[in-house]
Amino acid sequence: MVPFSFFLFLFFSLILFVHSSSISNIPNFDPDTDLYGDAKLFPDKTGGGSHVKLTHHSSLTAGLLLRRQPLTFTDPISFSVEFTFSISHDAGDGLILLLIPGDLAAAFPGNGSYGLGFSPPTPTNSYLGVEFDTSKDDNVGDLNANHVGINLGSLVSVAVANVSKSNLVLNSGEKLKSWVDYDNGLHRLEVRLSKLNEAKSEKPIVSHNIDLFKIWGNQPIFLGLSSSNDAHSIQVVRVYSWKVNLKNGTNSLHSQPVNPNDEQEQSKLDAANRRKYRPLTFLAGVIFGTVCVVLVTFVVLFMWVIFFHKHEEESLAKLPEHPSDVRYERIDVAVEKNAEDHDEQH
Incomplete structure (x- = not known):
């Protein structure tokens, strides 16, 4: 100047x-x-x-x-x-x-x-x-x-x-x-x-x-x-x-x-931070996978329960309305048969 x-x-x-x-x-x-x-x-x-x-x-x-x-x-x-x-x-x-x-x-x-x-x-x-x-x-x-x-x-x-x-x-x-x-x-x-x-x-x-x-x-x-x-x-x-x-x-x-002189040091710190957070990333992935498996299992069990319950209702619907009659008939038949066997012996 x-x-x-x-x-x-x-x-x-x-x-x-x-x-x-x-x-x-x-x-x-x-x-x-x-x-x-x-x-x-x-x-x-x-x-x-x-x-x-x-x-x-x-x-x-x-x-x-x-x-x-x-x-x-x-x-x-x-x-x-x-x-x-x-x-x-x-x-x-x-x-x-x-x-x-x-x-x-x-x-x-x-x-x-x-x-x-x-x-x-x-x-x-x-x-x-x-x-x-x-x-x-x-x-x-x-x-x-x-x-x-x-x-x-x-x-x-x-x-x-x-x-x-x-x-x-x-x-x-x-x-x-x-x-x-x-x-x-x-x-x-x-x-x-x-x-x-x-x-x-x-x-x-x-x-x-x-x-x-x-x-x-x-x-x-x-x-x-x-x-x-x-x-x-x-x-x-x-x-x-x-x-x-x-x-x-x-x-x-x-x-x-x-400070531009610290750029290299800053890069090293960033790399260290990335290595530091890798276990956290892995853990988060494991937790997410576990949650997904639990959800899938819950859905399967839920569907199975619904299907089994429906099948059970259909089976019960085929039974007689008065099951006690059948039981008594079987008892009567057994008594009559025992009586016939007793007469033949005499």
Whole structure:
């Protein structure tokens, strides 16, 4: 980054308080989005929509895309910002995502790049920035001219990633997509970056643990994208989409492991859990099979009882109505026969 404090002092003094235009009825942009400074809405060359041009192909241009409604972290709140952008090959600082406390004048004292101060962070100047930096400034320890960094109240990044390792070039002119997620429950900020048509990666390109409520309390926090050219820059920065999603509560904003280094360990734990529950699965199968056998046995016995009872009733129906008569007849015959045998003997 190349310092251009005087220009940005005038820039932020103007654009942060003078409204330029609003975005409405644009599918790829949230409706509560305002544009400041040189930021303008242009139709796409393909005719398929519109995009915002933050800076133009000339020096001393600057633009800001800002969410109209501020955020507050009094209640547990997580957010996810998704946006698509492109940066031209020309010299320039790139693009920065900003979370700005309500005291904008204190957040932008105008003595550094983007108007940001180099003083240690305090409750009044602790802005949060995610820089997509295309210049190397040794004064702030920039890694190279193709990196993503997380800044807190200073241009010296608290976390930084070399974009070249992801086979990406920020100022290639092609469309890139970024996701910036803050999980209030985990107090963690994660940044992801990919080409336009690629899916969101589970592993962030850079991340940092931070409690935003502890820093800002109940201050209103403005959220936006900013870019600017100094006297030696003619870089063009375009934004093709801008979406902000908020989530109340302390639940995790996404399901992937908090620390990407723990993904392998998490896989081992999942495998162990699966082995742990195999006996339970087997036992459940045995119980289910036993229940099925009992049910089948009960049905068979029930049918057999019904059939046997019916057969018994049919058998009883064939018997005489007065079985006592038959019994007596048999007794009479036996007595008569005994009497005849007695007479023959005499």
